[in-house]
Amino acid sequence: MRFDRLIKALLPRDDTFFTHFEKSTQYLIDACGLLRRLADSKPQDRPAIADQIHDLEHKCDMVTHQVFASLNATFVTPFDREDVHVLASALDDVMDYLDGSAGRFVLYKIKDCPKDMLNLIEILTSSVKEIHKGVVLVRDLDRPEMLQETLKKVNEYENKADAAFEQAIADLFENEKDPIQVIKLKEIYVGLETATDKCEDAANVLESILIKHA
Amino acid sequence: MRFDRLIKALLPRDDTFFTHFEKSTQYLIDACGLLRRLADSKPQDRPAIADQIHDLEHKCDMVTHQVFASLNATFVTPFDREDVHVLASALDDVMDYLDGSAGRFVLYKIKDCPKDMLNLIEILTSSVKEIHKGVVLVRDLDRPEMLQETLKKVNEYENKADAAFEQAIADLFENEKDPIQVIKLKEIYVGLETATDKCEDAANVLESILIKHA
Amino acid sequence: MRFDRLIKALLPRDDTFFTHFEKSTQYLIDACGLLRRLADSKPQDRPAIADQIHDLEHKCDMVTHQVFASLNATFVTPFDREDVHVLASALDDVMDYLDGSAGRFVLYKIKDCPKDMLNLIEILTSSVKEIHKGVVLVRDLDRPEMLQETLKKVNEYENKADAAFEQAIADLFENEKDPIQVIKLKEIYVGLETATDKCEDAANVLESILIKHA
Helix, strand or coil: CCCHHHHHHHCCCCHHHHHHHHHHHCCCCCHHHHHHHHHHHHHHHHHHHHHHHHHHHHHHHHHHHHHHHHHHHHHCCCHHHHHHHHHHHHHHHHHHHHEEEEEEEHHHEEEEEEHHHHHHHHHHHHHHHHHHHHHHHHHHHHCHHHHHHHHHHHHHHHHHHHHHHHHHHHHHHCCCCCHHHHHHHHHHHHHHHHHHHHHHHHHHHHHHHHHHCC | CHHHHHHHHHCCCHHHHHHHHHHHHHHHHHHHHHHHHHHHCHHHHHHHHHHHHHHHHHHHHHHHHHHHHHHHHHHCCCCCCCHHHCCCCHHHHHHHHHHHHHHHHHHHHCCCCCCHHHHHHHHHHHHHHHHHHHHHHHHHCCCCCHHHHHHHHHHHHHHHHHHHHHHHHHHHHHHHCHHHHHHHHHHHEEEEEHHHHHHHHHHHHHHHHHHHCC | HHHHHHHHCCCCCCCCCHHHHHHHHHHHHHHHHHHHHHHCCHHHHHHHHHHHHHHHHHHHHHHHHHHHHHHCCCCCCCCCCHHHHHHHHHHHHHHHHHHHHHHHHHHCCCCCHHHHHHHHHHHHHHHHHHHHHHHHCCCCCCCHHHHHHHHHHHHCCCCHHHHHHHHHHHHHHHHHCCCCHHHHHHHHHHCCCCHHHHHHHHHCCCCCCHHHCC
């Protein structure tokens, strides 16, 4: 046993971090639901939905700041400080890209949400739900195989998102003749794809916690 | 008091970091002034001004390298090593994006600087001036409310820059019919907006120093 | 001597990291050769070559994961843990951008590789070869001037790549009249240029190791 782990094992654990992460991943699930609704809505209804997503982004931001503040104040954390930091940042990033994509969809006055984009939103939603599960499972670490399974799914969704993204961009270049439209849609696709990347970053931290504590 | 802070409180402080940061933020103020002049100049006069900005970027780079070298050599720093590192990187990034935007303005042969871009340059200039104030105030930390006020302003400028950027991009898509021009201007807008983001990163480090030492 | 270095000097060294880094930089050299071949090939032959590059990316990924896993498991590393981490990440990033550029070249159905792009591939290849040399030289650190020389070359290639990139983009805007083509090629140029940036990041870590241990 490494000396720092011995020290940690002897010290009491601080469980508030788990509660924070469960909260922010729940916000992410809610935001995905809203994003899906935004894509299906009439243009005039979209700004209000984008505002709701932006509210969730704000709430998620506040949770992230609480985590960072606690990290500075707490000597004892349930896992390595660096892991807590990277996990909080990754979850915050997922929300930022999600919110940014919704905002651009409205700002750029996209008329119809392409099928490829709906597909990407669905994959992101699935990934976010697994991340939430992972964050719940990491609290007790008493079902490591189940956590492992959850993290594997996030990786699979990331690969699916990658392929869906590449296909969407190729289709866009092939079929969309208005270059301005290409620029607009491509930027939203990049935002959504980056959000799934950040889910994978979150899963990687959870995996490293699993390895260290298993 | 955490043990590492106790140790730190007992050790002498190294003040050269402050001098470095005051220098690099002064370079940033100078570069903003030049950028504003570049935007107002005739095309034929712009390359010389962009070169002057690039010289400042080079000087700022040298300061950053000195900070990193000192970090490796010095056991004692006025604040956490990680904070010094992140602050130096953020200031260096502000300069890089500023310099990159000036360079692209010349390279892409932009004819007239759009009003939205002048607006963004002005917000960046205001933010950079507050960062300089913040770096001066963090040296003694004897006027925490004044530092707090300064950092609040940086955050406000960031929000203003965000809104100005979104508006600029929406206008660009709405009114600029030449897609190549859209690509060029959008890239410069992104550079300027990212520069104000990096100012906020710098302000966040200053805030965390304030919290730890207040 | 700082206390942590004293501790380190008294402990045995773990040399497997060097082997990992030599392997991944060799993959990078191979990938550069394939990228060059891809650029020279007929369109119908390109997908198979891009697949080979993607296989190398996958192998490089596995090496990176091994490094990260060893970092968590090993108390003793030949250099600072943080340096090992940053170096592994930088090498992994070089491969990702290289692989991404090859993939886009195929996906976007680029007809002819522009001369400016061949030029950038050549500079990247030279830089990658120096990084491989650097990784070999850092193992023993018995020829510090030679390592220094190698790292200086990486920096020179980075500057060359910067200039080549800027010229390529300016040419693209000047001469390519199809905006969709501009978007496609620009993205590949950015990928290649970012790959050389990441080589410089790797060189910077090697330099900091050299400074600490010289």
